[in-house]
Amino acid sequence: MEATNFSSSTITPIGAGMASRTKQHVRLIGHSQPMTALQGEIDRVSRSDAKVLIHGESGVGKEIVARTIHYSGPRAAMMFAPVNCAGLPETLLESELFGHVKGSFTGAYRDKPGKLESAHMGTVFLDEIGEMTLRMQGLLLRFLETGEIQRVGADGGARHVNVRVIGATHRNLRDMIAQGQFREDLYYRLNVIQITVPPLRERREDIPELVNHFLNKFVAANRSPITGVSAEAMKALVAYSWPGNVRELENLIERMVVGVQHDTIELHDLPSEVRAQDNVAFRPRRERRRTVADDLYTRLTEQRESFWATVYPMYMAREITRAHVRDVVRRGLEEARGNYKIVARLFNMESREYKRFLNFLRKHDCQLPFKEYR
Ligand SMILES: Nc1ncnc2c1ncn2[C@@H]1O[C@H](COP(=O)(O)OP(=O)(O)O)[C@@H](O)[C@H]1O
Ligand SMILES: [Mg+2]
Structure with a gap:
């Protein structure tokens, strides 16, 4: 897998150049x-x-x-x-x-x-x-x-x-x-x-450089095994909208450095809000906001959580609406080409739970006609 490596030679030693005179000087990263x-x-x-x-x-x-x-x-x-x-x-x-x-x-x-x-x-x-x-x-x-x-x-x-x-x-x-x-x-x-x-988000070209800068900073301090970021993970980091800007990016990298125990940060290591950007990249490219259904679908299909542990309790607790459930099911059907058995598997259900799944959808008016997806 192609990885964007960063090398320790990019670390600015404390006391080098300007910094010797100005110990609190921080370098402004970015060449956009x-x-x-x-x-x-x-x-x-x-x-x-x-x-x-x-x-x-x-x-x-x-x-x-x-x-x-x-x-x-x-x-x-x-x-x-x-x-x-x-x-x-x-x-x-x-x-x-x-x-x-x-x-x-x-x-x-x-x-x-x-x-x-x-x-x-x-x-x-x-x-x-x-x-x-x-x-x-x-x-x-x-x-x-x-x-x-x-x-x-x-x-x-x-x-x-x-x-x-x-x-x-x-x-x-x-x-x-x-x-x-x-x-x-x-x-x-x-x-x-x-x-x-x-x-x-208006200078996305700076993101890879900032990612590497913060990796340098935190890897050294945390004795982390991380040596870089996979190409897909970097793509997702660049695509994300960063409402909290550089501070949010810095905090995320610190969390990754503390939490990730292998040498390359992969797409699946990233939090769902960052990864979700990558999912929509495979669909017709429209700039659109991430929806609740996007999130749920990611949790089901990528984080491999069960429908019964995510969508079902949230719906029953009225945290999400019928429209959300239908939206998630619609995506499942698209992926499974209209086959509800495959949807059940995609949503991490046991095969014996298939009937329960269909009953639930029928009872709550969330069963979509599968023929459209064949
Ligand atoms: N261009 C940059 N290069 C390196 N670090 C940056 C850059 N921009 C922001 N940071 C870091 O991001 C964090 C937030 O920056 P800060 O200057 O406090 O933002 P603001 O004052 O606009 O809220 C700080 O830790 C800062 O060092
Ligand atoms: Mg400030």
Whole structure:
């Protein structure tokens, strides 16, 4: 079987090249046209000090783009400080960004600098900036206008800091402005340079390279026997729509590396949602969404689960409808050319269960005329 092998020579040793200066630098993988263009943009942007706003779905690599900008530019030796604006309640976020003085709130046992101060001469990455409250947006705007910060609870003593600000969001900030949820003046302050990271399904050429990159990363860490991915499995990985983008791919590869005990990742090792794409490839090629029936059919015919353990209990529990059952049966009949005995075998039933199967279909009005499939 043809396998796409990856070689350990592609592993980037920690401390090599750029990384020696910038230990947190991560390489941006991908040579598709959009990624090459993005890399070019990053190179240009990293030389300047301009604020950047990065757009893109969750998991596309917005943070890694921000890191790459920081570590490719003159601020690389200084701090890159990520702040997740969605992860903290407002008061904690304020203290996270601006710092606080001892006793300014419960739990403030000592003076603490904020990220904007710690990252002086470096970069602060404001992730999920669309989730900031309007009050926080006001504080951020004031900082962007003056470059001055004041720790929470401090009176006087504003400090001037020099940080580059890079923001990111998966939201449409213009819509938020229209709805009064995001300040327009802050938007224009931040939006000096706009970078959009396209979803993975719009740059499928990057998938094999990313797969090999993550295999390298996880195989070494897990002492896994895996040496590559079969051609069919790679085809399915490329065809899948990746709603969770690169993060979903990375997590999947990690799970494979931990779970697969042979040397090549095969099609059957992949989760059904990824494999299902491959099934539809054998049918007339229409871009269509995976259906419940697709899933059930895969479980029956590929994961070799019995009809009695999958379709039947789900139908009885009303988790699926009669239409779903009929759809699954129709596929079985297509495959078996109208022979219900073969359908029963295809759906992993014992031959003595054949009668029960037909009775079930008759009783629930799921028995389709077999002649059409002959
Ligand atoms: N082009 C890429 N090359 C290598 N790793 C990537 C790439 N894009 C994303 N990743 C990885 O995928 C995960 C999600 O990326 P992240 O930057 O956190 O996405 P986002 O901020 O857009 O949600 C991270 O582990 C990141 O290192
Ligand atoms: Mg992120």
